[in-house]
Each structure stands twice: as C-alpha cells, then as structure tokens.
Amino acid sequence: MSYLFAAYAVFWTLTFAFVFSISSRQRRLEKEIESLQRALEAERQHVSE
Amino acid sequence: MNRGLRWRDLLNVLSGVMMIAALYLVFLYAPREATMGDVQRIFYFHVASAWVGFFAFFVTLLAGIGYLRTRTRASDIVGLSSAEIGVTFTAMAVISGSIWAKPTWNAWWPWLQEPRLILVTILLLIYLAYFMLRAFLEDEEQKARFAAVYGIVAFAGVPVTFMSIHWWQRLHPIVFEKQGAGLTQPMLGTFMFCLLTFTVLYFSLLLHRSRLASLADEVQELTQRLQTGPGGRK
Numbered sequence: 641m642s643y644l645f646a647a648y649a650v651f652w653t654l655t656f657a658f659v660f661s662i663s664s665r666q667r668r669l670e671k672e673i674e675s676l677q678r679a680l681e682a683e684r685q686h687v688s689e
Numbered sequence: 690m691n692r693g694l695r696w697r698d699l700l701n702v703l704s705g706v707m708m709i710a711a712l713y714l715v716f717l718y719a720p721r722e723a724t725m726g727d728v729q730r731i732f733y734f735h736v737a738s739a740w741v742g743f744f745a746f747f748v749t750l751l752a753g754i755g756y757l758r759t760r761t762r763a764s765d766i767v768g769l770s771s772a773e774i775g776v777t778f779t780a781m782a783v784i785s786g787s788i789w790a791k792p793t794w795n796a797w798w799p800w801l802q803e804p805r806l807i808l809v810t811i812l813l814l815i816y817l818a819y820f821m822l823r824a825f826l827e828d829e830e831q832k833a834r835f836a837a838v839y840g841i842v843a844f845a846g847v848p849v850t851f852m853s854i855h856w857w858q859r860l861h862p863i864v865f866e867k868q869g870a871g872l873t874q875p876m877l878g879t880f881m882f883c884l885l886t887f888t889v890l891y892f893s894l895l896l897h898r899s900r901l902a903s904l905a906d907e908v909q910e911l912t913q914r915l916q917t918g919p920g921g922r923k
Contacts, residue, residue: 643792647731647785651738654784655890658777662897669904676911683918 697900700893707886714879722876731789733880736864737887739782743847745775745891746816750844753837762906765833768840769823770898774891776816783809804857808850815843 715733722729752768755761786806787797800806819839826832854861864871872880 641727643728643788644730647788648734650784650788651734651781654777654781658774658894659897662894662901666897666901666904669901669908672908673904673911676908676915680911680915683915687918 697893697896700889700896704886704890704893707882707889711879711883711886714882719876719879720873725793728789728792731785732864733883734887735782735785735789736880737883738778738785740884741887741891742775742779742782743851744888745771745778745895746812746840746844746847748895749775749819749840753840756833756837757841760830760833762833765836766899766902767895768836770895770902772816772819772840773898774894776813776820778887778891779809779813779816783813803861805850805853805861808846808853812846812850815846819843 711733715730719730719733721727748771749768752764752771756764756768790799791797794802798806800810819836822839823832823836826835854863862871
C-alpha cells in the first residue's frame with residue numbers, strides 16, 4: 641500500500657510543480673508587461689507634450 | 690473574453706473533473722488484481738503518463754515539420770511547450786515504474802534485465818539535450834530551426850522505446866497483445882478513461898505553456914519598443 645501511495649504522490653507532486661511553475665512564470669510576465677506598457681504610455685505622453 | 694481564455698478555462702475544468710472521476714475509477718471501481726494486489730493500481734497512471742510523454746514528443750515532431758514548412762513562431766512555441774510536457778510526464782512514468790518495480794521485481798531499477806529502462810533513460814536525456822540546444826543558441830531563427838530538426842530526429846527514440854518490450858520480452862509486462870488486452874472489462878474501462886483524462890490534461894497544459902511563451906515574446910517586443918522609443922530613436 642505504501643508503494644501505491646508513493647507512486648500517486650509522485651504524480652501529484654510533479655503535476656502540481658509543473659502547473660505552479662507555469663502559473664508563477666505567467667504572473668511574473670503579466671506584471672512585467674503591465675509595467676512596460678505603463679512605461680511606454682508615459683514616454684508617449686512625454687513626447688506629445 | 691477571448692477564445693483562447695475560453696478554451697483554457699474549459700480544458701481546466703474538464704481535466705479537473707475527469708481527474709477526480711479517474712481517481713474514483715482507479716481506487717473504487719477497478720477490481721483488486723489477483724497476483725499483484727493494490728500495487729497494480731499504479732499501472733493506470735503509469736501508462737497514462739508514458740502515453741502523454743510519447744504523444745507530447747510526437748506533437749514536437751509535428752511542430753518541427755510545421756516550423757520548417759511555415760517558419761511561424763507558433764509552431765516553434767508548440768514544439769517547445771510539448772517537449773517540456775513530454776519530459777515531465779516521461780519522468781513521471783519512469784519514477785512510478787520504479788516504485789512499481791520494487792514490490793513486483795524486487796528491485797528499484799533492474800536495468801540490466803529490462804532494456805526499456807535503459808532506452809527510456811536515453812530518451813529523457815535526448816529531450817533534455819533539446820532544451821540545452823535551445824539555451825546555447827542566441828539567434829531566435831537559428832534556435833527555432835535547429836530545435837525543429839532536433840525534435841524530428843529525436844522522435845526516433847520513441848518507437849524504439851515503445852517496441853522494446855515486444856522485441857526483447859524480458860521483465861516488463863505486455864498488456865496489449867494480438868490476442869487482446871490482458872485486463873478484465875472494468876480494468877480496461879478504467880485504463881481507457883485514464884488515457885483520455887491524461888490526454889485532456891496534456892492539451893490543457895499545452896495551452897498554458899504556449900501562452901507563457903507568447904507572454905515572453907510580448908515582453909521582449911515591448912522592451913525593444915521601449916529601447917527604440919516612440920519616435921524610432923535608439
């Protein structure tokens with residue numbers, strides 16, 4: 641029974657680790673995009689003034 | 690709401706619901722195997738993981754062919770994303786197989802008695818080298834082209850690994866033979882459902898991983914625009 645538990649623990653650990661890795665990288669990139677867009681907008685306004 | 694988000698949401702929910710149903714079938718519906726006992730239940734997720742691994746590498750092959758024909762960034766993204774999923778699920782199959790081997794063959798890793806263990810390890814190393822190749826190349830077009838060719842050639846390892854248990858017939862059980870599957874009807878139904886569940890999970894992960902690559906592209910593009918400035922200055 642402990643082997644069965646160990647095997648399914650491996651499935652869930654690796655699946656969650658992979659999903660967590662994707663979602664954390666996505667969040668970081670989305671924040672980066674927001675700040676870059678803000679910087680671009682600020683520069684555009686600066687040029688038009 | 691855009692179409693990509695709807696598909697991602699739909700596949701997220703579907704894979705979650707199917708995964709719960711698969712666990713129910715594996716632990717409560719499928720009967721206890723007479724010889725191996727409960728440890729046989731590892732088989733359902735072990736084979737499904739291996740299936741997703743091999744299928745993911747096949748998609749990397751198709752994406753590689755697609756890239757060489759069209760030179761589109763989307764093909765390169767799909768190839769990269771699928772290879773990453775393939776390595777994760779193949780690693781899952783290898784580790785769970787080793788856990789199953791201990792009570793069944795009395796050894797964690799009897800690689801001298803079972804050629805598939807050697808072949809699947811080589812396959813993992815081949816696809817890890819795919820990421821190393823991408824990491825070493827700086828020019829984006831060259832990276833995508835080399836990765837596409839590598840993804841096509843690397844796939845040769847998949848049929849060899851798959852067929853190894855038929856060619857050498859050592860320790861690894863062969864479930865599907867010409868005479869049919871060596872499983873009872875509830876076991877076969879559970880097994881097929883697990884394969885379907887993992888396939889849906891694969892497509893869900895592929896969409897998320899591909900979006901990640903698209904976001905990285907967007908960051909690169911915005912950074913370049915910011916460096917160039919609105920007037921096109923350097």
